[in-house]
């Protein structure tokens with residue numbers, strides 16, 4: 084579903100209808116929401132963030148609590164602030180609309196069940212852990228029992244979905260990816276996104292680092308999973324996500340096997356024009372090789 088495509092990564096610029104519409108009008112090939120939960124999560128804080136964006140000029144900065152950008156790297160602790168599934172479930176766009184979900188397995192299942200009959204939702208990206216949020220599902224991904232719990236929940240949906248891989252200890256997801264891949268006749272496991280932000284404790288504030296800092300980790304992760312998927316004969320796309328701001332990054336990731344590309348920090352810093360910029364750069368690069 085995301086093969087050969089360039090799109091946004093789940094981030095603060097995909098949390099509100101306002102920003103999702105901007106993505107709809109951009110050259111992004113699809114739209115992925117910020118990770119959402121069944122119930123709203125701190126919507127007031129998200130509102131503050133949105134108001135700031137609307138009133139500030141192009142030198143805007145999110146309040147430090149949420150987002151900071153230093154020399155190519157972003158630090159954020161946006162956590163799972165979002166307006167809740169009901170806000171996102173009916174939105175319609177004229178490109179594939181993918182809802183990123185991060186919640187308990189019970190709530191993920193409720194969301195997937197509700198989404199089954201909704202034609203406006205094209206797929207899901209499942210984010211089993213958010214690096215800047217304490218506590219998660221307490222899933223042990225080495226334990227097959229836990230993996231089957233996840234599988235049971237995901238099999239509720241017949242829509243395509245991807246799994247977001249953490250940038251630390253990404254090998255932990257190996258068993259899950261293999262098991263989901265092997266039962267692909269029954270579910271539509273279509274892609275993995277490498278990677279989420281890198282966890283960092285910034286003077287007691289839990290942050291996730293995105294941007295250029297991630298590139299080495301992301302390449303390592305892509306190589307690892309491409310090899311594994313190949314060995315297992317599984318047709319799952321590997322999507323590069325980490326520090327993409329220009330065609331050079333796309334080319335570097337394609338050389339290690341990436342099938343598609345996503346960006347968050349680049350989108351936040353440069354705005355939605357980043358998609359057309361990169362696509363133009365890629366065309367120029369391709370023509371220069373002809």
Ligand SMILES: Cc1cc2nc3c(=O)[nH]c(=O)nc-3n(C[C@H](O)[C@H](O)[C@H](O)COP(=O)(O)O)c2cc1C
Nearest residue numbers: 092093094095118159279293294325326346347348
């Ligand atoms: C402000 C901000 C908020 C983010 N929120 C989410 C999120 O809700 N869910 C998620 O899976 N990833 C989230 N991410 C991580 C990005 O999707 C991406 O994995 C990571 O930032 C690496 O890409 P980048 O280097 O292009 O930023 C967020 C990143 C940023 C910068």
